[in-house]
Amino acid sequence: MTRWFSRGYLSLMYLFLYLPIVVLVIFSFNNSVFSGLWHGFTWRWYHELFNDSSLLTIALHSGIIAVLASTIATIIGTLGATALFKYRFFGKQALFGLLFIMIIIPDLVVGIALLLLFHSLDMPLGFFSLLLAHITFCVPFVFVTVYGRIVSLDKNLFEAAKDLGATDWQVFVKIIFPLLIPAIIAGWMLSFTMSLDDVIISFFVSGPGFQILPLYIFSAVRLGVTPEINALCSLILLVTIFLAISSQYLLRGRR
């Protein structure tokens, strides 16, 4: 009895979580512009997406920002996790606190704070403001992913390498880095996804000259449901789910 109850409950929750997404994907193949009901299968909306050159430019912008931001954030986050793990220095606890605050604080506050920063530096809003903002909100997440892995490593490895005469840089390149690769890639994927999906922070720090996908979707969605947007969202979901699956596969050893 309780077993059936728990199975029923789990199934209902998964239905709640997945039904809207599945419906969205199904309706991206729906052969009707307005209807909420099924009118047969078509690839039409995907064809239209790939023939919309302004949309392709926007997608390219998003791709460039996501690749650059996640790569730079991964470098900063990985170096930072190594530094905070290996060294004692002035302000270390404060830095931990700041990283933690950046994870918990709402995107809205981060977006406003960065807008005010760029405004006070007289920096025009566009590619660079977006890139700097995306790196900033990705760094703490890479840091946590990598730091979680680094504390689980065997410290004797580093000591052994040092005893054998390796410098800190050599220990980092030859020992820490290879052992951290799964976490580093997972952190990169998380950053890529967050950069690709971010609406709120980008909303404040982007300019009219450089549009990106989430903001394009946001402005389109305010006008209602269209099959093209369904198709676009389905493609983004495909990328995200692929990255989520791969990162879980990479991190599975840790759990």
Place this chain on the structure above:
Amino acid sequence: MNNQQFRFISIATISVWMLLFALFPLLIMLVSSFLSQGTDSFLELPFSLSAYETAFHYLYVRVFFRSFFWAGLTTIICLLMGYPFAYLVARAKERVRMLLLFFIIIPFWTSSLIRAYAMITIIKTNGLLNHWLLSWHLIKHPLHILYTPIAVQIGLVYTLVSFMILPIYANLEKFDWRLVEAARDLGASKLRAFFKIVVPISAPGIFSGCLLVFLPAMTLFFIPDILGGAKTLLLGNVIQMEFLDSRNWPLGSALSVILTLLIALLLIYYRKINTSKSMRGLL
């Protein structure tokens, strides 16, 4: 690269970045909230408290209370839905558990904008929910859910429930279930053992989950925007409008500062109940 250089570079990279792009902007936000709204620029001297005076005006206090109410409701619903779920997943057999967990992580990764958008097709007046309810004769007339506060509530719960489930699951995963057996052996009923042992021990997970739901629920302005038809104004919508429509940056900054202070209070309380590594407990 010698040891000193590596030490310096690795510490400097993250410290400088976080100071310049995290701490410094937040301080600018604090300063801006004490400036005045200019005629030619967004922010002008002299320093004044007028933004705070406006923020404590009855209109804005009402927005705060309304946001607390709706975000609190979202948090409670997510907790009631998510806790049993996390509990059942944590108690599942090892192999099944990985699969169940995996299907919870995917929604965690997908865009909340896309998921809120996906909800429209389900709940709109000529949407699937009404279609099914009508064809099963459960209702006679279609329900008007979209563009009401209820739609916003559904959207918030839908996009945020996995943020409640994961921290609670992470906490229950480490739970020693022998404690429950011990309590049962000593004569406690199942319910009593659950409320006296499982719930108190998982309190840090519950608090993390509540924080991760409550804060976005107040500030994810695009959900009230697209599901509530911009009629249900929460704190996030008001702050966003002060910045982009009304162009009252000092007021927008002041509201954000007040929000940040409230978060700080919550975090201080969180540290009190969870003295262990707070950052790892949250993720």
